Structure formats: C-alpha cells, structure tokens
Amino acid sequence: MMMEFLSLFTDAERRSGPPRFLCVIPVVFLSLAPLASGTQPAAATLPRASDGKPDLSGIWQVLNTADWNIQDHQAQPGVPAGQGVVEGNEIPYQPWAVAKRKENFENRAVADPLAKCHLPGVPRITYTPLPFQIFQAPKQTTVLYEYAHANRVIYTNGSKHPDGRIDWWLGDSRGHWEGDTLVVDLVDFNDQTWFDRAGNFHSDELHVVERYTLIDRDHIQYEATIEDAKVFTRPWKMGMVLYRRKEKKIQLLEFECYGFEYEKYYP
Amino acid sequence: MRIRFRAVLPVLPSMVLIMALIPAPASAQGTPRAAAAWTPAHASDGQPDVQGFWEAEIGGTYSLVNPRRGGGRLEELLREKKGLPPIVKPSRIVDPPDGKVPYLPWAAAKQNDLLDHIDTPIKPEYVDPQARCLPDGVIRATFWSPFQIQQFPGYVVIVYEQNHPYRIIPLDGRPHIAESIKLWMGDSRGHWEGNTLVVDVTSNNSKARLDNEGDFASDAVHIVERYTFTDANTFLYEATLEDPSVYTKPWKISARMVRAHRKEPDYELWEDACHEGEHNVEIQTSPNEQRSDEKR
Numbered sequence: 365m366m367m368e369f370l371s372l373f374t375d376a377e378r379r380s381g382p383p384r385f386l387c388v389i390p391v392v393f394l395s396l397a398p399l400a401s402g403t404q405p406a407a408a409t410l411p412r413a414s415d416g417k418p419d420l421s422g423i424w425q426v427l428n429t430a431d432w433n434i435q436d437h438q439a440q441p442g443v444p445a446g447q448g449v450v451e452g453n454e455i456p457y458q459p460w461a462v463a464k465r466k467e468n469f470e471n472r473a474v475a476d477p478l479a480k481c482h483l484p485g486v487p488r489i490t491y492t493p494l495p496f497q498i499f500q501a502p503k504q505t506t507v508l509y510e511y512a513h514a515n516r517v518i519y520t521n522g523s524k525h526p527d528g529r530i531d532w533w534l535g536d537s538r539g540h541w542e543g544d545t546l547v548v549d550l551v552d553f554n555d556q557t558w559f560d561r562a563g564n565f566h567s568d569e570l571h572v573v574e575r576y577t578l579i580d581r582d583h584i585q586y587e588a589t590i591e592d593a594k595v596f597t598r599p600w601k602m603g604m605v606l607y608r609r610k611e612k613k614i615q616l617l618e619f620e621c622y623g624f625e626y627e628k629y630y631p
Numbered sequence: 632m633r634i635r636f637r638a639v640l641p642v643l644p645s646m647v648l649i650m651a652l653i654p655a656p657a658s659a660q661g662t663p664r665a666a667a668a669w670t671p672a673h674a675s676d677g678q679p680d681v682q683g684f685w686e687a688e689i690g691g692t693y694s695l696v697n698p699r700r701g702g703g704r705l706e707e708l709l710r711e712k713k714g715l716p717p718i719v720k721p722s723r724i725v726d727p728p729d730g731k732v733p734y735l736p737w738a739a740a741k742q743n744d745l746l747d748h749i750d751t752p753i754k755p756e757y758v759d760p761q762a763r764c765l766p767d768g769v770i771r772a773t774f775w776s777p778f779q780i781q782q783f784p785g786y787v788v789i790v791y792e793q794n795h796p797y798r799i800i801p802l803d804g805r806p807h808i809a810e811s812i813k814l815w816m817g818d819s820r821g822h823w824e825g826n827t828l829v830v831d832v833t834s835n836n837s838k839a840r841l842d843n844e845g846d847f848a849s850d851a852v853h854i855v856e857r858y859t860f861t862d863a864n865t866f867l868y869e870a871t872l873e874d875p876s877v878y879t880k881p882w883k884i885s886a887r888m889v890r891a892h893r894k895e896p897d898y899e900l901w902e903d904a905c906h907e908g909e910h911n912v913e914i915q916t917s918p919n920e921q922r923s924d925e926k927r
Contacts, residue, residue, distance in 0.1 A: 414675060421783065482907045497799065499783045506781055506788060513766060513796045513816070517900050532902045556907075616799060618814045622906040623765050623838070629755045630765075630838035 407544060410578050415502045418544045418578040423497045423614050424606040430491040433562040434602055443561075449491070449602045455564060456597040468563025476561050481621035483514055483533035485557030486550055486572055487588035487602065495609055497616055505539065505546070510616045518548050525551050531568060533557060548574040559590075567594035582608040669826060669862045676784040678802070679826050681860050684898060686777040686891035687868070689720060692767070693843045695884065696722040696730055698774070701843065723774075725869075726883040732846055733879045745845025760839050762912050764905035766796040766815035768839035769832050769854060770870050770884065777891035779900055787821055787828060794905040800830055807833045813850050815839065828858040849876045864890045 411419040429437070429446030436453050439445040457465060468475055478484055484492050494510040503521040508514075518539040525536050535550035555568040575587040584606040591599040671679035691700030698720050699707075707717060722730030734742060748757040761767055767775055776793035787800040800821040808818050813836035821830040832854040840847050852874040860866040866888045873881040892898035 483902075483904055499781065499786065499788055501781075501783060506790070508788070508790075508797050508799065512906075515790055515795055515797050516902070519899070523897075523899075533904050533907060534902055613805075613808070615801070615808065617808070617812065618816065620766065620815050623763075623815065626755070626760065626763055626765065627838060629758070630760055 409580070410544065411581055413500055413502070417500075417502075417541055417546075419500060420498045420505070420546065420576055420578060420584065421500045423495050423609040423616065424584060425495040425609055426491045426493060426604055427607055428491060428604055430602070430604060431488065431493050431560055434560045434564055435562070437562070449604045451601045451603060454600075456600055458595060458597055461565075461595045465563050465565060468558065468565055470563075472561055472563050475563070477557050478561065478621075481512060482556065484511065485533060485553060485559075485570075486516075486535055486537075487574060487586075487590075488557065488559055489514055489534065490574075490586060490588075490606070491604060494619055495614070495616060508616060511619050512621055513618070518546075520546075525549075535570070535572065544577065546574075546576040548572075548576070550574065565595070566590070566592045569594045576606075579605070582610065669860065671826060671860065671863070674782055674784075676802075678782055678787070678823060679860060680782065681828075681858075681866070682780055682782050684777050684779050684891040685866070685888050687774045688887045688889050690774055690776075692761070692771045692774045692841075695724055695732065695842050695844070695846055698723050698886075723884040723886050724882060725885040727880070733882050735877060735879055738847075738877045742845045742847065745840070745847075749843060749845070758912055759843055761843075764794055765839060766794065767791075768815065768835060768837065768841070769798065769817050769819070769856065770872075771839060771841055772796055772816070773868060773870075773888075774886070790900055792900065793903055795903050800828075807831075810834055817854065826860045828856075828860075830856040830858070832856065847877070848872060848874050851876050858888075864893075 413419040428449060429444050430449045432443045433446065434450050435448040435455065437446055473479065489509055489511065492511050496507055496509040499506040505518040505520060507516050507518065514534065516534045516537055518537040520539040523538060525538055530536065530552040531554040532552050533554060533556065536552040537548050537550050539546055539548040550572040553568055553570040555566065558565050569592050571591040573589040577585040579585050585603065586606050587601060587603040589599055589601045590596070671681065674680050689698045691698055691703060693699050693701050693704055710717065724730045724732065727733055745757065752758045766772070772791045776791055778789050778791040781788040781790065785801065785803050787802065788797065789800070790797045796816055798816050798819050800819040802821050802823070804822070805820065807820060810833055812834055814834050815836055815838065817832040818834035819830050819832050821828055835848065835850060835852050835854065837848045837850045837852055852872055855871045857869040858866050867885065868888050869883060869885045871881050871883045872878070
C-alpha cells in the first residue's frame with residue numbers, strides 16, 4: 365500500500381525535486397481520509413469489466429461549483445457559493461504567482477480561456493459542469509466530453525508519454541491500475557488553461573496525476589494531484605465525487621460554444 | 632495545425648498515383664460486394680470487430696461531384712495555368728445516376744451562389760463553416776481525415792482526427808432524442824445487419840456544408856448510413872439523404888474506405904485543437920493578408 369503511494373510520486377520528484385517527505389506524508393494522510401470516513405469501496409460489489417478491473421463506463425458529472433472557483437467562495441451574481449475542492453483550501457503559489465492569480469481574477473470575465481471556448485485542460489474538463497462519458501477497454505479508455513466535443517484517450521497499454529515537449533490543451537494521458545484505482549499521469553500541457561473561472565492557473569510545466577476510484581456503482585472518488593515547479597512551492601491536490609447520470613434517456617448532447625457567434629450565418 | 636499538414640500534404644504527390652492505380656472503384660459505384668464472404672472476429676457483445684483507423688480511399692471534402700481535397704484544388708489551378716486538362720474523378724453521388732444533388736430550384740440557386748463565392752467570401756455567410764473549425768456533420772467528417780472506430784459493449788464510437796469531433800452510436804435500440812434538439816454531429820442510432828453497421832441520423836443542425844462547393848442540407852434532413860465491411864481492410868460507406876424541403880428526391884453517396892496508418896501499428900489519436908488559435912478565416916477575409924501555406 366505504502367509503495368503504491370510512493371511510486372505515484374516517483375516521477376513527480378524527478379521533475380521538481382522537492383524532498384521526498386514533503387510529498388509523501390501529506391498524500392498518505394489524504395489518501396486514507398476517505399477510508400476513515402466510511403467510504404471504503406465495497407470491492408466485491410463493484411461493477412467489473414471483462415478484465416476484472418472496476419468498470420468506470422458510463423455518463424458522469426460533478427455536483428459542485430469547482431468550475432467557478434476551486435477554493436472556498438461565497439455567492440456572487442451568477443456564481444453559486446461553494447466549498448472548495450482543494451485539500452486544505454490553500455494553493456501554494458510562489459510569490460510572483462500570487463500576483464498573477466490576482467490579475468487573472470480581476471480580468472476573469474474575458475481572460476478565462478473558457479470565455480473563448482478554448483479546451484479547458486485537465487482536471488478542469490472533469491468539473492466543467494457538463495456530463496462526460498467514459499468508455500473503458502483493457503488497453504485504452506476513451507473519455508468523451510459534452511464540452512465542445514473534447515475527447516481524450518487514456519492509454520493503459522504500458523506505453524509511455526511521447527518523446528519531446530508537446531503543447532497540448534488536454535495533455536497526454538497514460539494510465540495504469542493500482543489495485544482498483546485507475547491512475548492517470550498527464551504531462552505535455554500548454555500554459556493557456558486555468559483551473560477555474562477565478563483565475564487559478566499553471567504553466568506548461570504542469571504535471572497532473574488523476575485517480576479514479578469507484579466508491580460504489582454510481583460514484584467515483586476523483587482526485588487530481590497538481591505539480592508545477594514554475595508556479596507552486598509544492599504539489600497540491602483536489603478531490604471530488606463524480607456522480608453517475610441515471611436518467612433513463614441520458615446521453616451526451618453538444619455544447620459547441622465556439623459556434624454560437626457564427627450560427628446566425630448558417631441558418 | 633500539425634494534423635492539418637499531415638492530412639493535406641501527402642495527398643498532393645499521391646493523387647496521380649491513386650488515379651492510376653484505382654480505376655473508377657467499381658465497388659464504390661454500385662451495390663456492396665458479397666459481405667458474407669468475410670468472417671470477422673466478434674466482440675463480447677457480438678459486434679463484428681472493425682476497430683481501428685479508417686479513411687476514404689479518395690479523401691477530401693472539397694467537392695462531392697469531383698472528390699478531392701482543398702490541396703487538390705491548388706494543383707488544379709496550376710494545371711489550368713499550364714493549359715492541362717482538369718483531373719476529374721467519379722462523383723461520390725451514385726443515385727441519381729447523373730451524379731448530381733437533386734436540388735429543388737431555390738436550393739440549386741443557393742448552392743450556385745455559394746459556389747460562385749468560394750474564393751471571394753465577401754459576406755460571413757460565404758465562409759465555409761469548416762474554415763471556422765465548426766464540426767463537419769456526419770457525412771463530411773467521414774471524408775476529411777482518418778477516423779478511429781472504437782467498439783464497446785452496446786456502442787460504436789467514432790473519433791475523427793481532424794478538429795476532434797466524435798460520434799457516439801448506441802446499438803441498444805433506444806429511440807432518438809427529440810428532433811427539436813439540433814446537433815452539429817446529429818443524433819445517431821445504430822444496429823448491425825451481418826457485417827453492415829446501419830446508422831440512422833436525425834437532429835442534424837445542418838449548419839455545416841457537405842463540401843466546399845456549397846452543397847447543403849436543411850435541419851430537416853434524415854440520413855441513413857451503411858458501413859458494409861467486406862474484408863479486414865475495406866468497407867463500403869453509403870449514405871442516403873432525405874430532405875423534401877431541399878431535394879426533389881432522396882439521394883445517395885457511396886465510397887470505398889480503407890485502413891489508415893497501416894504502416895504505423897502504434898499510431899495514436901493525438902489532440903488536434905482547431906478553434907484554438909485558428910486564423911484561416913482572418914487570412915481568407917483580410918484584403919492585405921498575403922496568403923501562404925506557411926501562414927496556414
């Protein structure tokens with residue numbers, strides 16, 4: 365168990381080089397927290413795919429306000445109040461980045477990449493408050509998002525990140541299973557996406573590790589560890605629950621936001 | 632940008648070769664070949680396993696009646712300058728037999744107007760929605776770039792390489808969504824008839840054009856596609872469009888599709904952000920802009 369948590373951060377340490385104990389101790393604590401609070405996976409009753417892995421297939425959506433602000437925030441016009449999804453609520457910005465985040469916040473109405481309908485990055489695409497569908501197969505899991513036909517493939521065939529430095533909006537996803545948890549390692553991001561409409565941001569050094577753990581048939585515990593040595597003083601983590609959309613007719617529709625301004629030309 | 636080059640550039644030198652090697656693909660012009668001859672592997676839910684990357688043997692969405700890519704048009708203009716005869720390929724339209732879209736008179740006039748302004752988009756309406764990175768709709772997307780067919784229990788998923796649209800095709804017989812909900816990529820329902828995947832598509836917003844030459848449908852169009860897999864590396868794509876508000880009768884396109892990226896077994900679907908940082912339209916509509924391939 366301990367080794368799994370350690371191995372999760374092996375790559376992280378190589379990239380930013382913080383002392384190992386800084387990373388590991390808080391993560392072990394936080395990872396055990398859900399178990400202590402009584403949400404231990406009922407392993408025997410989880411739906412399972414043909415290869416025995418927990419079956420994450422289905423249509424999922426968050427029920428939170430993280431897209432507006434991943435930290436604690438009170439209501440404003442058009443913004444529902446919400447408790448933050450960041451563990452401990454504080455984001456460990458470097459001093460220069462605190463100022464940049466403040467500037468982003470002040471300009472958020474136009475500067476938020478989603479105001480231009482750009483791809484939201486990961487993990488924001490997960491909590492953009494629209495449904496997404498997971499299609500799981502042994503060697504690759506495809507995730508299709510209602511937001512602007514965004515999609516990504518999580519390769520679980522043992523392949524590594526591609527060579528070279530690539531600027532992608534949704535990064536490069538390589539996954540593996542640690543017990544019943546799908547762990548996805550992402551690099552190769554650009555510096556153009558934000559974590560929320562409140563201006564929380566990262567650089568192109570962003571490294572994300574997502575963890576998808578089925579709590580029961582209809583709930584996924586989702587966690588994302590964020591590391592970016594250019595912007596933050598240490599890795600930090602956010603967590604939330606993904607809910608299965610159970611409506612009989614549910615299916616993904618479209619939110620082709622970049623088309624809205626042009627639709628009038630194409631009646 | 633990366634994939635745009637990848638998709639267009641190989642076509643120029645290979646076009647003449649394709650012309651020479653593939654005589655008017657007879658199978659694409661008529662009825663499907665005997666599909667029963669091929670016995671595919673089957674997935675756990677009984678679907679024939681047809682996963683992988685595919686593309687049109689003659690790709691490109693510049694024209695339905697003379698299929699080619701936009702890059703092919705550049706070559707065409709060069710030929711014209713040199714006084715060479717134009718390259719003509721068989722129309723994708725197999726019914727009616729004249730290979731033309733059977734427009735009602737008003738619709739023919741509209742298509743002509745769009746065609747007349749193909750190089751002079753003096754109004755925003757003349758800009759092909761594809762140039763704005765808007766989704767191509769189900770038929771045009773099939774011909775623009777390679778696409779990956781993925782299969783999961785109860786579903787066929789198609790992810791297109793260029794501009795990252797996708798389609799989810801449920802196979803469980805559920806009814807369509809309300810026709811009043813319009814979608815760029817339509818609402819698809821599929822079922823297998825032997826080795827043929829039949830997909831019924833409604834709720835098309837039809838804001839995408841069917842090609843660069845202004846061919847179009849209305850949002851009342853009903854499309855039925857048939858993907859007939861004839862061997863491990865080939866399928867016949869057929870689509871019938873029915874839209875009495877635009878056409879005098881239903882019409883049908885047909886094309887041979889082949890495996891893509893065959894020499895790259897580890898080929899992966901990579902992100903192709905299009906709208907983000909797209910400047911084609913500015914280049915196209917700016918009078919002072921020097922157009923060059925480098926800029927695009």
